[in-house]
Amino acid sequence: MHELSIVADLFTIIEEQARKAKASRVTRVRVLIGELSGVVPELFRSAFHSYKKGTIADKARLEIKITKIKFKCQNCGKEIKTRDISSPDFSYACPFCGSKEMELISGRDLYLEKLEIET
Ligand SMILES: [Zn+2]
DSSP: OHHHHHHHHHHHHHHHHHHHTTOSEEEEEEEEEETTSOOOHHHHHHHHHHHSTTSTTTTOEEEEEEEOOEEEETTTOOEEEGGGOOOTTOOOOOTTTOOOOEEEEESSOEEEEEEEEEO
């Protein structure tokens, strides 16, 4: 399962940060999941809760925030969210100037936003 290997990677980071902060336990974990990351939040959540057993984050609560897809037009510099793009075929053309040089600036990644710990 895709989500399980992502959770395993996440726990490597969590345990490393917890060790650096001399934490005795991790109480809360907040991750950002991009709409385009391919991660299913519900699968991610269940993978997290089965993986956490026996780790420093054994009792941790998981918060998931979904980050929306956002583009930046390389031509006019405007930021575009997908709801601004009316075309159903998702052609990625800038609604302001029509340029197709759009850079994806948000919505693809999954990362750890915040960790709450007890020392
Ligand atoms: Zn533009």
